[in-house]
Amino acid sequence: ELKVEQNPLFLSMQEGKNYTIYCNYSTTSDRLYWYRQDPGKSLESLFVLLSNGAVKQEGRLMASLDTKARLSTLHITAAVHDLSATYFCAVEINNDMRFGAGTRLTVKP
Amino acid sequence: NAGVTQTPKFRILKIGQSMTLQCAQDMNHNYMYWYRQDPGMGLKLIYYSVGAGITDKGEVPNGYNVSRSTTEDFPLRLELAAPSQTSVYFCASRETGNYGYTFGSGTRLTVV
Numbered sequence: 001e002l003k004v005e006q007n008p009l010f011l012s013m014q015e016g017k018n019y020t021i022y023c024n025y026s027t028t029s030d031r032l033y034w035y036r037q038d039p040g041k042s043l044e045s046l047f048v049l050l051s052n053g054a055v056k057q058e059g060r061l062m063a064s065l066d067t068k069a070r071l072s073t074l075h076i077t078a079a080v081h082d083l084s085a086t087y088f089c090a091v092e093i094n095n096d097m098r099f100g101a102g103t104r105l106t107v108k109p
Numbered sequence: 110n111a112g113v114t115q116t117p118k119f120r121i122l123k124i125g126q127s128m129t130l131q132c133a134q135d136m137n138h139n140y141m142y143w144y145r146q147d148p149g150m151g152l153k154l155i156y157y158s159v160g161a162g163i164t165d166k167g168e169v170p171n172g173y174n175v176s177r178s179t180t181e182d183f184p185l186r187l188e189l190a191a192p193s194q195t196s197v198y199f200c201a202s203r204e205t206g207n208y209g210y211t212f213g214s215g216t217r218l219t220v221v
C-alpha cells in the first residue's frame with residue numbers, strides 16, 4: 001500500500017531563514033505533487049515532479065525528487081510571512097493520489 | 110472560465126439523512142475526483158472518473174456513491190449520513206495527459 005510521510009508536521013521559522021520539508025513515500029509512483037493550502041481554503045498547486053532528479057523552483061520555494069530514495073524535498077529560502085500555510089506532498093499511482101499529513105508552516109517576524 | 114464549482118459550500122445534516130454534493134467543471138476535463146479532508150489531515154480519495162459513464166473507487170469509498178452521466182458533472186451522494194462523514198469535501202478535475210489538478214473550493218459538511 002502506498003504511504004506518504006511528511007516531516008516535520010509543524011514548523012515555526014523566523015523570517016529570512018532557510019528550511020527543508022521532507023516527503024517520503026513507500027512505493028514507486030507516477031508523479032509527485034506539492035500543494036499549498038491556506039486556512040479554510042482549497043489547494044493551490046505548486047509543483048509537479050515527474051522524473052528522478054527533477055528540480056523546480058518558484059520564488060522562494062524549490063522542490064526536488066529522488067525516485068531511488070523515494071524522497072522529495074521542498075526547500076524554503078529566506079522565508080517571509082506570506083509563506084505561512086500548510087504544505088502537502090502527494091504521490092500519484094494510477095489516478096490514486098495519496099497525500100501526506102501536511103506541514104503547517106508559520107513564519108514569524 | 111469558472112473552473113471547478115462545488116455546491117453547497119456548507120451543510121449540516123442529521124444522522125441518517127441523505128444529500129448530494131454537486132461538482133461541475135467547464136474545462137472539458139475527462140478526469141474528475143472526489144476527496145475528503147478531515148481536520149489536520151491530508152486529502153483522501155473517495156471516487157474518481159476517467160470519463161462519462163466510468164467511475165471507480167478510491168481509498169475511502171464506503172458510504173458514498175457517484176455517477177458521471179456527463180463530462181461536466183460529477184455528483185457525490187451520501188445515502189445515510191453518519192458523524193464519521195463530517196469533513197470537508199473537495200472535487201477536482203484534470204485534462205487527459207495533463208498532470209495539473211484543478212480543485213474546487215470545497216464543501217464543509219457536518220453530520221450531527
